Amino acid sequence: MANINIHLLLTGDEIMSGDIIDSNSAMIADHLATLGLRPSKKVTVGDQLSHLIEEMQHLSQQADVLIVNGGLGPTEDDKTAEALAQVLGLPLAEHAVAIQQIEDWCQHHNYPMNDANRKQGILPKDINIIENSNGSAPGFYCEHNHCLMLFTPGVPSELNAMLKLNILPMLNQRFTEIEPHSTKRLQVFGIGESSLQLKLREQIKHWPEGIELGFRAAYPQVEVKLTAQSKPAEKQIDSLTQTIKKLLSSHVIGEDGTQLPELLVQLLAKERQSITTVESCTGGLIASKITSVAGSSSIFGAGFVTYSNEMKTAMVGVSEKTLVDNGAVSEPVVIEMAKGALAKSGSDWAIAVSGVAGPSGGTKDKPVGTVWVAWGNKETIKTVKLFLPFPRQRFQEYVASAGLDLIRRELLGVSETPYYFSKK
Template sequence: MDPVIELISTGDEVLTGLITDTNAGWLSQRLLEQGWQVRRRFTVGDNKADLVALFEQRSHCADIVIVNGGLGPTSDDISAAAMAETAAVPLVLNEWWLKVMREKYAGRSRTMPESNIKQAMLPEGAEVVDNPIGTACGFSVQYNRSLFFFTPGVPSELKKMMDQEILPRMRNRLGQQGKSQVRRYFLFGLSESGLSDQLDSLSWPAGIILGYRANAPTIELKLIIDTDDADAIAVAEAQLLKEVGNHLVARDELQFAALSSLLHDRDLVIFEDASGGRLTDTLHTLTPEFEGHYLAGLPDTAEDLAQWLKGSGRATTLAIGAEGPQGVPMALLTPNGCQAQTLKVHFRDPLMRRRLLAFAAFDMLRRQLEGLPVIIDYDILPRSEQISLP
């Protein structure tokens, strides 16, 4: 049976939304990479009674509980005190961690404030979890069914402690690796709801479910795998790839730098109008020698834009024209000819419009360089015109 792993995020700032809880998302993804899927996540404010009640409740339900936040030196940092009250043990001074903190301050030519002593007060019987870069040590406590890990809220400290200290302890307790895994696929041109309608009605092997995440301009589609059946995994991936077809842009991670590597050693020029120079700006940060131009007043039909490119005298040119009655034209000129299309953009947000147009144009180029059909149907950007000139 898979271990039950739960996360608890603490702090009034997190609960009220004044701070975005990026730590919980990172923890869930990091654990999934190790083969363990988080079962539940909770958020609670700086209220000791609420923390004690939650710790007691979860101690009977979960194998591992990772608590994030509340280990600082101020009065509202109460995670250690709450755990001590839950387990009915006193807080005791950890002399080793107090010595570590004093040495860290001395190394910065500073005197440690007395308030920091609070960070060395741990529930009796707790095991210290080293924090190599901060003053808040983590600690672990076995209580009822659960092994609790307490971690600081500073993201850089949490990540280092998780990788260096907590994951090795978890592997020792749960086994070297869980069987859960996630495979990620980044798609462009499809809507999240349309993709869900298309895929959710299909039959998927036992132990495999789908996950969706809209992150414009792409959609991240996930196979969340809770089986070690290699044949079932292969069947599921083959079915997914067949359904999404040519809309697949990248696997595992969407890195524009990796996509832009296609442009190295290419004599390419880009002209932009309706996209406001967004594609040019993005590519410039990755390939400084790249040539791109933002020009107002480019043609607003696919045919006119294609003819304009053919007269430019360039070998390979990509252009995003001005918005016209039929939408926004874009054209790709190569030594083999010119292909152009006009796409309708129904999004009102100006930034979103520019991002979608820039990525659609880049997608045409990517397809041409990878030997794929240059023009395909996009659900989110319906095409009103298409032409091809020799």
């Protein structure tokens, strides 16, 4: 890692109160890592002007680079520009370049510019502007206490674009000693972080020197990250990536930022096939994941949320006798759900789920966390009983992703048994 001292200052009462979770610092760190840089300190403060001034002054005295995130918006509690003006001893004034960017943004979105928008262009006099390609609030930067201070928006999509398009090139140009590091990322589903680490450390006896292994749980997927920290290590990172892919086999769903829903839509579109969903315990989450992907209309025409027994019968034709004899959470019921959804929708593939999401409703035979999954086509319906004793939302998220993963495996012709299959 290059010896450049980088601090982060995250702002906002909503972060301090826990109303939102700070994911922006992780995003910043990820981007910096591509240059071989790593923040050495992170401070979070609310929207109190005195605290902002104090931390900007203090951190700029310690750091080579200070990245301030948040507080650039149009509301009264967005005080970052005002705080910086006091730190620099400069007046606030309308900044012509910033105002022009805001006007262009409003015009592009057919949105009348108002006083709140104009506030985003009132900045410390003659400050340097960073273009915001995804939003209305310009970023800005300055030098203070021999520290490069960079001010970024709190909206994640805006921050992401600004880091990639503006800030990383700026840092790369300023610090000539930076040596960008090669990074490989693998997206894994069905194996937990601790099991992954244990498996890799046990199976790879001679870990290449200079390659750092990292994990990030972005539930329900886990990201495996390899970072080459030297030129010799860069020559080994590709072969190590292939070794890990071979070890983890079908649990690797892709590289970089690959997500299960996007991958499944791509696979189905490639085969010109369609899918339907019929859901009880997940309440439509599987369909939601599929339709969150642009272009999913080409592979998804209908989904069914059959939460009650009556709707299982009315919507997809599950036999009342099957329900009485076996209960809603059973193999015969999910098979009939899948077959009924295929018949009603005319789709090529179906996923059906019925389970006990909890926290109540479980029995000795079917405790909370029990779920039956059926998946397949008109020729073959496969089933599995899983036991996932997780909190309700976590349970639903995992079941939905498991359903997508099982269809992925069918489309790819994978016969290997998933690690997450339960014997219970």
